[in-house]
Amino acid sequence: MSQALRNSPEISVETRNRVKLAAQQAGYRPNRAGVRLRTGKSNVITLVLNPQDGSSSEFTNQDNNSGFFANIVYGISEALAGTGYHLVVTPYSLSDPMAPIRYIVETNSADGVIISRTQPNDPRVRYMIENNMPFATHGRTQMGIEHAYFDFDNAAYAYEAVKLLSERGRKRLALFCPPPMLTYYLHTVQGFERGLAETGATGYSIASVSSDSGLEGLRAAGFELAHRRDAPDGIICTSSSMVMPLIIGMRDGNREIGRDFDLVAKPLSALIALTQPKVIGIDEDFRMAGGELGRMVMARIAGTEPFVLQMLDQPKILRGNK
Secondary structure (H helix, E strand, O other): OHHHHOOOOOOOHHHHHHHHHHHHHOOOOOOHHHHHHHHOOOOEEEEEEOHHHHHHOOOOOOOOOOOHHHHHHHHHHHHHOOOOOEEEEEEOOOOOOHHHHHHHHHHOOOOEEEEOOOOOOOHHHHHHHHOOOOEEEEOOOOOOOOOEEEEEOHHHHHHHHHHHHHHOOOOEEEEEOOOOOOHHHHHHHHHHHHHHHHHOOEEEEEOOOOOOOOHHHHHHHHHHHHOOOOOOOEEEEOOHHHHHHHHHHHHHOOOOEOOOEEEEEOOOOHHHHHHOOOOEEEEOOHHHHHHHHHHHHHHHHOOOOHHHOEEEEOOEEEEOOO
């Protein structure tokens, strides 16, 4: 039976097909420990995520336009379906992002790895390359090293957000940045500054709070912003988790969305779209991102060169009332 399932040339095609059909009908699954002993492979792809990665949207939202954690897992799982690979999600602490990577490499517990929250000079990327571990990243680096990645074009997002706000007559803009240690912080600020230069708007970046700051910190930031002498009439958020606490903080400072300021955010959950229809939404398809990352890491395992496994997705305007 095992020879037939492994497509041994010593077994006729007809016999192999009969054995595979019988195994499928019986619900047979190969023992992964046995496969690993025989082939040296685990048939596992590991997605390494910090639990806070879900803060960029809502864990519970199943809308395809939001829900980072759920949708990226769904997308990877769909890409792996029928391939023999299994997805394992490995959590880690922001205080030591290298710990799970070292464990996976040292124990040979996965054939490929997917990571997020990339940094310009990311030690995880360097370590996996040095140890010949196939991987793909959600986000880019600036290390001069070719590697497989899927990323949303955050420079283009910030640039388009400035243009959208300028078209609505908003001229004093505030950008709520991603965590400063991440690569997409640099991309976002670059796009924001380009948009200001082209539209003639004025603006400033706020990096003292981010999607990692928590709801109360963001609400307080909104309240403080409302009382600034140069309070903005346009706000750009780099995470949907920022939207509600910032709007509440601005409202507590007697500034209302649609009247005193407009706000652009990505991506929007169905809840925010329902309760805050004046928010301008730009889409990020995390399910698609997961699918691409799953296919990329399998291609790397198969030996495909990383420079052909790089995708930069452009922003898509979703919703927002004129």
